[in-house]
Amino acid sequence: MSTISRDELSRIGLQLLAAHGLADVSMRRVANEFQVTVSALYWHVKDKQSLLGAMVDRLFADLDVDAPTGNWRADIAARAKQLYATMLSTRDAAELTASVLALGTGGQRVREIIAEVSPNDVTTDAIMALLIGHATLNQQRMQAEAIGVEVSPATTSTFRQVLDLLV
Amino acid sequence: MSTISRDELSRIGLQLLAAHGLADVSMRRVANEFQVTVSALYWHVKDKQSLLGAMVDRLFADLDVDAPTGNWRADIAARAKQLYATMLSTRDAAELTASVLALGTGGQRVREIIAEVSPNDVTTDAIMALLIGHATLNQQRMQAEAIGVEVSPATTSTFRQVLDLLV
DNA sequence: ACCTGAACACCGTTCAAGT
DNA sequence: ACCTGAACACCGTTCAAGT
Numbered sequence: 095m096s097t098i099s100r101d102e103l104s105r106i107g108l109q110l111l112a113a114h115g116l117a118d119v120s121m122r123r124v125a126n127e128f129q130v131t132v133s134a135l136y137w138h139v140k141d142k143q144s145l146l147g148a149m150v151d152r153l154f155a156d157l158d159v160d161a162p163t164g165n166w167r168a169d170i171a172a173r174a175k176q177l178y179a180t181m182l183s184t185r186d187a188a189e190l191t192a193s194v195l196a197l198g199t200g201g202q203r204v205r206e207i208i209a210e211v212s213p214n215d216v217t218t219d220a221i222m223a224l225l226i227g228h229a230t231l232n233q234q235r236m237q238a239e240a241i242g243v244e245v246s247p248a249t250t251s252t253f254r255q256v257l258d259l260l261v
Numbered sequence: 262m263s264t265i266s267r268d269e270l271s272r273i274g275l276q277l278l279a280a281h282g283l284a285d286v287s288m289r290r291v292a293n294e295f296q297v298t299v300s301a302l303y304w305h306v307k308d309k310q311s312l313l314g315a316m317v318d319r320l321f322a323d324l325d326v327d328a329p330t331g332n333w334r335a336d337i338a339a340r341a342k343q344l345y346a347t348m349l350s351t352r353d354a355a356e357l358t359a360s361v362l363a364l365g366t367g368g369q370r371v372r373e374i375i376a377e378v379s380p381n382d383v384t385t386d387a388i389m390a391l392l393i394g395h396a397t398l399n400q401q402r403m404q405a406e407a408i409g410v411e412v413s414p415a416t417t418s419t420f421r422q423v424l425d426l427l428v
Numbered sequence: 429a430c431c432t433g434a435a436c437a438c439c440g441t442t443c444a445a446g447t
Numbered sequence: 448a449c450c451t452g453a454a455c456a457c458c459g460t461t462c463a464a465g466t
Binding site: 189192195196197198205215216217219220222223224225226227228230231233234246248249250251255256259260 | 356359362363364365372382383384386387389390391392393394395397398400401413415416417418422423426427
């Protein structure tokens with residue numbers, strides 16, 4: 095019986111991500127975790143990029159958002175904060191999400207969660223840009239916070255603050 | 262006489278970037294361009310990340326922004342558009358800039374250009390997040406535009422549109 | 429001061445061959 | 448159908464040794 099599958103691969107990938115960071119999520123390490131050769135992975139997954147895409151899909155799969163209240167500003171703000179929190183929940187998850195969204199290999203649900211309560215596409219795009227941009231610029235501080243060290247960040251405002259400016 | 266220096270390295274780096282993309286900017290390729298061994302580079306530059314930082318510094322060095330008019334909304338919008346245009350001017354420059362700003366290894370001038378005309382830090386941070394985020398999410402389309410192919414983009418709005426929402 | 433050569437410890441991807 | 452073994456073509460970084 096083969097316990098190895100696309101879904102299991104992304105599970106192990108997220109595990110490696112949380113434990114060692116994005117740089118250490120390599121095809122060889124994932125294969126190792128399965129006690130299998132690297133080349134074996136390519137039977138289950140097209141390439142590394144699609145594995146990363148599956149990881150992002152899984153990362154946001156469990157997130158359940160509240161139903162729309164009718165006040166779109168409040169709904170958008172609430173959901174954006176949830177998405178941001180998810181990107182902070184796991185080490186390097188923000189960087190991973192940004193890369194996957196940029197290449198379009200996964201994470202479509204992220205946009206849908208915002209689009210569902212957004213009045214128009216421009217607003218959706220602005221929120222998405224703010225999410226990815228702020229997370230990216232806060233990478234240093236986020237990593238520092240995850241460990242417990244102090245660091246001078248490129249961005250000084252919290253996500254809430256910049257979000258309040260827009261919605 | 263040695264024509265090799267930190268400044269020349271970043272010049273060649275940007276040349277390689279424009280010609281072949283970020284993935285092909287490797288220490289070995291840069292060294293090759295100088296007819297020199299890889300290890301020789303490490304005399305002039307700490308590591309690859311600092312070379313990338315120097316490249317971003319050089320990318321925005323020549324950009325001269327207009328003097329403040331007094332209308333900060335117009336000033337911010339104009340400068341943000343200039344910065345965005347610079348990130349579009351060279352292949353993969355947006356990705357490079359995002360990565361360098363995230364790691365804090367260069368590109369401080371980018372933030373300063375906005376901060377100089379911004380009423381407060383939160384606004385500066387919001388503009389920066391919008392810049393980096395929109396550029397990141399538009400990576401597919403930007404590359405497609407650079408080549409001439411059609412692609413379904415993750416973001417459908419232009420930078421001007423999302424910017425207008427904020428300022 | 430500046431550069432070479434060689435090594436170390438990795439990468440992603442492909443592909444014939446096995447079961 | 449699923450996996451191995453070996454190879455290909457790369458990486459960034461270090462360091463003794465040369466000039």
